Amino acid sequence: MLRLLQIEFIKLWNNNASKVLIISYFVLILCMALLAAIKFDIGPIQFHVAEQGIFNFPYIWHLNTWIASGLKLFFAIVIVSMMANEYSNKTLKQNLIDGLSKKEFIASKFLTVFAFSVISTLFVFAVSLILGLFYSDFTEVSIIFSDLEYLLAYFIKLLGFFSFCLFLGILVKRSAFALGFLIIWFAIENLGIRFLVWWVAGKEASASVMKFLPLESMSNLIKEPASRFKAVQSMVEQVGEQFNKDYTVHFYEILIVGCWTAIFIYLSYALLKKRDL
Amino acid sequence: METILTVNHLTKKYGYLTAVKDLSFSIEKGNVYGILGPNGSGKSTTLGIVLNVINRTAGDFSWFGGSISTHDALKKVGAIIERPNFYPYMTAIQNLKLVCKIKEVPQDKIEEKLEMVGLLERKNSKFSTYSLGMKQRLAIASALLNDPEILILDEPTNGLDPQGIHQIREIIKKIASEGTTILLASHLLDEVEKVCSHVIILRKGEKLYSGPVGEMLTTYGFFELKAIDGPALVTYLGNHPSFGPIKQENGLITAILKEEMTASSLNQDLFNNGIVLSHLVKRKESLEEQFLSLTNHKD
Known part of the structure; x- marks a missing residue:
């Protein structure tokens, strides 16, 4: 297993483009901490983001995982190209001839993606913990470590999304086209399937079908946190509206994304096995 | 093995x-x-x-x-x-x-x-x-x-x-x-x-x-010959049981062997029959010639 990771590490780390993108990705996660520095000081209006309670435990877990998961699109470039480049450089063929089995090839890619997801989750955990300890109003251990399921959801979400990228890389074989396909797939889910089912079977049916689609199920794992924020809620209440939204991470949602991950990895393997190189 | x-x-x-x-x-x-x-x-x-x-x-x-x-x-x-x-x-x-x-x-x-x-x-x-x-x-x-x-x-x-x-x-x-x-x-x-x-x-x-x-091919090779009296050589070779087809090209006569024969014994025979050679080479077919004859045979 370590050997497979090392193989992939050599390929990625010696590629300057990948190296820069990987480093920038993790730097961007660190940059979330800069949110705390946002301060408006215009005469009578004083506004300091960090003091608005957005960094309160356990809300911070939700907020930060949600923000950080937006960055995954950026990392998709690395994942897709690490797969598609093996085709365009024909190194996949050479790897197999040198004695890597097709199973090991897929395993090395999946392990890499797994490792990146773990590291990214740890990064988000560390950044959030430090931000929280600085700015949170509550610092009791029991509160700090509540709602940690958002981190699990974040990890599952990354793993699922990156597996999808790997699959697209194998399917399309060219990085630019694979990224294009990713965008098209997003449109198919959100415009095509959503409204097709809506039109055929009504709004409820559409909502329940959407839950099972790959990209939508991934984005469902962590719901948008803004409306949960107290300041926003009180503002909405003043207008006379009320939010009744379920923000929790459900087990079945994790299961759906887990299934997609397994399907994408299996399909990648099946495709590789079937193809003549 | x-x-x-x-x-x-x-x-x-x-x-x-x-x-x-x-x-x-x-x-x-x-x-x-x-x-x-x-x-x-x-x-x-x-x-x-x-x-x-x-x-x-x-x-x-x-x-x-x-x-x-x-x-x-x-x-x-x-x-x-x-x-x-x-x-x-x-x-x-x-x-x-x-x-x-x-x-x-x-x-x-x-x-x-x-x-x-x-x-x-x-x-x-x-x-x-x-x-x-x-x-x-x-x-x-x-x-x-x-x-x-x-x-x-x-x-x-x-x-x-x-x-x-x-x-x-x-x-x-x-x-x-x-x-x-x-x-x-x-x-x-x-x-x-x-x-x-x-x-x-x-x-x-x-x-x-x-x-x-x-x-690859069971052959005995062939002779490339030249003689002062060309036609006599061709007639002799044509009547000899050890030779297959005889080809003539630019005065060079190619005789394909049907059985084993050394260059010196051929030279001796020809001399005894009053034919004097100016050129004598015994060769095996090159891989290229063998290959072409193999691939063409099956057409």
Whole structure:
């Protein structure tokens, strides 16, 4: 297993483009901490983001995982190209001839993606913990470590999304086209399937079908946190509206994304096995 | 004798096209094999199948007597097929380190192999800056990293300039002289003739011949003759039971033997019959002539 990771590490780390993108990705996660520095000081209006309670435990877990998961699109470039480049450089063929089995090839890619997801989750955990300890109003251990399921959801979400990228890389074989396909797939889910089912079977049916689609199920794992924020809620209440939204991470949602991950990895393997190189 | 590769009734179809048809052969340790055939005869497809990159339609093959899986067997094989494929953004050293990881062999032979193919001074240059000849030599270095039981080369001199071709041939000859089993696919006959002890001849995916180079055609060779009295020579040869057809071209008479005969005994006979030769050469058919006569026969 370590050997497979090392193989992939050599390929990625010696590629300057990948190296820069990987480093920038993790730097961007660190940059979330800069949110705390946002301060408006215009005469009578004083506004300091960090003091608005957005960094309160356990809300911070939700907020930060949600923000950080937006960055995954950026990392998709690395994942897709690490797969598609093996085709365009024909190194996949050479790897197999040198004695890597097709199973090991897929395993090395999946392990890499797994490792990146773990590291990214740890990064988000560390950044959030430090931000929280600085700015949170509550610092009791029991509160700090509540709602940690958002981190699990974040990890599952990354793993699922990156597996999808790997699959697209194998399917399309060219990085630019694979990224294009990713965008098209997003449109198919959100415009095509959503409204097709809506039109055929009504709004409820559409909502329940959407839950099972790959990209939508991934984005469902962590719901948008803004409306949960107290300041926003009180503002909405003043207008006379009320939010009744379920923000929790459900087990079945994790299961759906887990299934997609397994399907994408299996399909990648099946495709590789079937193809003549 | 130890068998390295056995191929049984291998078939590969691309839709309607049959690229390899019911092909069987085996590779024994210590020999140098050539797979010969015109372009599109199924050489690369056959190698692709045994190297795990092309799926077979029917038949099977086994490495080292079938005791280990194909991908483990490939760790004991060195192979170069068609163009050299490496990561363009990595240096020679980095690429070879990666190959060592894949093949699960120590990295201490990298310098030695780079030295052997004459790339040691360029070891820290990126692969993308290499010329085609250098790329091909790096591929050979990479294939030799594990001191393979068998080296498989598919058209190793394709697209190289004469100097590059010469360098690659010297390297192959050197490896062959060290006793490594080699399987060389090529459509260049002189290349195969120079290094191979055994040949497998393919045409349109079918095997026409496999065995030692010398036994490809059972012939006794032929004489090239010139005499002052040409017509008398032709008449004599035409009446002689040991000769087949007689050809005449620009005054050079070619007589194909039907049985064994030495040049000196022919010379003696002719002299005794009052025919004086000005030119006498006994030759065997070259591999090219044998190959053409084999592939044309079956048309």
